[in-house]
Amino acid sequence: MLLIECPHCGPREQTEFTCGGEGHIVRPDPATATDAEWGHYLFMRKNPKGLHYERWFHAHGCRQWFHAARSTVTHEIFAIYGIDEPPPAIDANKAGSR
């Protein structure tokens, strides 16, 4: 079980959180998006081995969403940042497989 540093509540157990999957997905303009673009937005997700930018929800705490940069291999969390912030640069080697 992960220990996740909620930006508002501090380190809390993973069971208090819900993972919202890949972060920074931009919703295309529905008026101009092609079917392919809209389908990509709805259904296509990254599945990296290593660094993953994702969003989390402190469902059983402050009920706030935030971003995390996490290794899908080691589960190390490299950064926690606001839901409206851009993804920070992370050394790819650091986030690599163990």
Added chain:
Amino acid sequence: MTQAFRNSDGGRIDRGKRVSFTFDGQNLEGFAGDTLASALLANGVRLVGRSFKYHRPRGIVGSGPEEPNALIQLGVGAHTEPNTRATQIALFDGLVSESQNAWPGVGFDVGAINNMVSKAIPSGFYYKTFMWPAAAWMFYEKFIRSAAGLGKAPTEPDPETYEKRSVWCDVLVVGGGPAGLAAALAAGATGARVILADEQSEFGGSLLASRDRIEGRDGADWAGDVIDDLAGMPEVRVLSRTTVVSYHDHNYLVAVERVNDHLPLGKRHGPRQRLWKVRARQVVLATGAIERPLVFAENDRPGVMLAGAVRTYVNRYGARPGNRAVVFTNNDSAYRAAIDASDGGIAIAAIVDCRAQPEGALVRLARERGIEIVAGSVITGVRGTKQVSEVEVATLTQDGSDVAGARRSIDCDLVMMSGGWNPTVHLYSQSGGKLAWNADLATFVPATAAQKSREAGAVNGSFSLMAALAEGSRAGSAAARDAGFEGEEPAVPACDAGPGDGVLALQALWDVPCGRKGAKRFLDFQNDVTASDVALAHRENYSSVEHFKRYTTTGMGTDQGKTSNVNGLAIMAGLRGVDVPEVGHTTFRPFYTAVTVGALAGINSGPELLDPVRKTPMHHWHEQHGAHFEDVGQWKRPYCYLRPGETVKQAVDREVLAARTSVAILDASTLGKIDIQGPDALELINRVYTNNFATLKVGACRYGLMCKDDGMVFDDGVTARIGENRYLMSTTTGGAPNVLNWLEEWLQCEWRDLEAYCTSVTTHWAAIAIAGPNSRRLLAELTATDLSNEAFPFMTWQDGEIAGIPGRIFRISFSGETGFEVQVPASYALALWRALMTAGEKYSITPYGTEAMHVLRAEKGFIIAGQDTDGTTTPYDLGMDWIVSKKKGDFLGKRGLERPDTLRDDRKQLVGLLTEDPNEVIPEGAHVSPSPHSNKPVPMEGWVTSSYYSPNCGRSIAMALLRGGAGRIGETVAIPLEHKVVRAKITRPVFFDEEGERLRG
């Protein structure tokens, strides 16, 4: 029986405290401080069980968690527990134990016939039988199942209680041997919060089984003093009888404390076991090492034991597992065991050493004592069925692949074997740490840690006492420092473990040759895997580590292969002609030792505590009035109210008719309610519903349908405008938390410019639906509010006082009847319910449950999101085109509903079904097939989502999602059931009052 194999002094048992127990019905006596295993050995009991597959007689092999054979059915009745290890059962007065896997008794066992026909059940037997032909497996299975099985689970509910604790610490030290004690002392001295856990009743680990001395004292006494010191440190917690069983991500470890298992039933207080969930900043693993057996012919005879285990029984328990031992080893450590055993009264007949020229301090010491050393030799056979009586010894050939020369027999009643030591790397490996092969020790040792952990002592392959103490001190200090605590590393205490301490000088010896064909050389005692089975797996190309393990079942017993895994890997490596690391090792998985389900459940067991039960304010009234409850999410809702002598169907029919002929009331409190406020509340609502809410006036309400952004229906409900910037949104009972999360996700993540706030008020407001032609008349008696159609039209709401209770009256209906919904603060709901029941007596007011509600809404063709939809259903599929706004701007699902796939004509669409036989109620979930009699798999074109008997229609009604259904009205379809095919006509999904006159009346 007297304790004929108990020494008169020595050991850590209390000879002043006699303890009575039974084993297989035999009354025996031991001493306080004994384990069941040590007490059995002291009483001369050698045969303790039968093996799993061949039912061969088996004795105690080890002295701890590694024990493969001595599996015990402990206790009786509801307290019985199977597969406990005699080596880890603390003896207490009145303990009742039974051997397992042996019927009718351990001495004579019909299953042993398997042993004589063992060629018929080789490795892979299960897989091969399963594959050919399928029917054969069905035939064999019941025989296999009854002959196999390790012990019996209790049939009664567990009468014991359990609990869980979540804690954090700066440093968790796992293992209370010399390394762990030194680590805890060093870390504790810095003021860090330290937890020290050890699986045994007493701290000291190897010190309890040795005659080592530390700081001029007996090692065990030193351990006791350290524990006293630690107890004086306010931030240190010391947990004995506590096994750390798993190591998870982010330094999260789970431990099981056996609080009461060592006490007689009558003396137990509090929980039987306690599960500790520990989050540690730093971890020190001082988990020790487990001795490896040697794989030689007939090495499973009772009386063949690990050398270190014999040393433990003699030194710690004053118990002699035999009187005359032959030692068989490939390393120096067994010499230490031989010397200690000899001092403990066991005659050492010989030490058989595979090394041609063993020489080391311990070897010299043994020689000086006059112990015969048979060098360059191996044991080639063991005689004695229920106990060892003799071993056969022969010389190894130069290359070690075979034996040569004359065989020599040596009488003995005990064999002490040592094939080296495997560091207990289970937790380390679970943490993600990488292992490396150490050729000198011929075993895997920790290489690269993956988490904030350190290893100290034997787990590192550092087998000397000095190294254990030094590594422990260093690891404890460093861990505390990394956790933010400064302190000087304490000096390593002076110690004396005798000459040659920690030296193995090991010569790898895996599959021990015996010069005979067919002799069984066991590698996994519990699962009866022999060296020949490994060879068979190799011949059949199951030679990769994961295949080999499953094909032979090596390491798949309750002991998880603690004694067998490395031997198995090494033998496979030999067959493949590669080094052991090239074979690799299987994954170490939680748990290190078995955990009772009770400990994992903790207090969260039983219908009330497993999952929270939610009850409405009227729950007690429902209970008193015959409510037959159903679970809806976590809620208990009345399904119907049974009158004396009524069947469920009769009750539902009565309630449905009452709602259409007079008046009926429903406890609707469980519906989700979300209070939405803020200047942009309307904009939020308009974006999440598919229909237009912009025109909703204060005092009005509107039904809305919610889609995910892919256009699939997600939830529905009525939203009322309470004020200029305030709305009350209702959701389905089960969907309430999801809808709230959904709103918050969009508000926080995507629409950060909107100012709106959402609060769940589900349990603040209780709700009562009043339905039926007499509903207005009834409600009018309890309120001054003008309820006339003109003053209070359909789909509006008003504040009002009902039976003296301030609340809100909504003119809405899910039953399709004239109706109202009244919401009052939850604590007044029961009073209101009672007032309605009293005032409604003259109308024969009828409380109705969820099933009547379902029938009423299905008669009207109202959907239930989640029942008539499944996450792939669009509003169009439901025939609800009218609810998707064509005018308003963007909303969730709008673009998704324009995708070509969501516009296909042949999607599954909601239709009504009327069976040819009006009394036939199709089971919900039944499939619709275009050709129900074709070969399997029968093609399917949809399924029934709702199905009821409608007393108002006088027949059954059903709804189905059917491929292209909207264009097939009037067709007849087939619904294949288990023993018949039902035919039904496709209709529009509305069965009653299609014009909705009653609703608005």
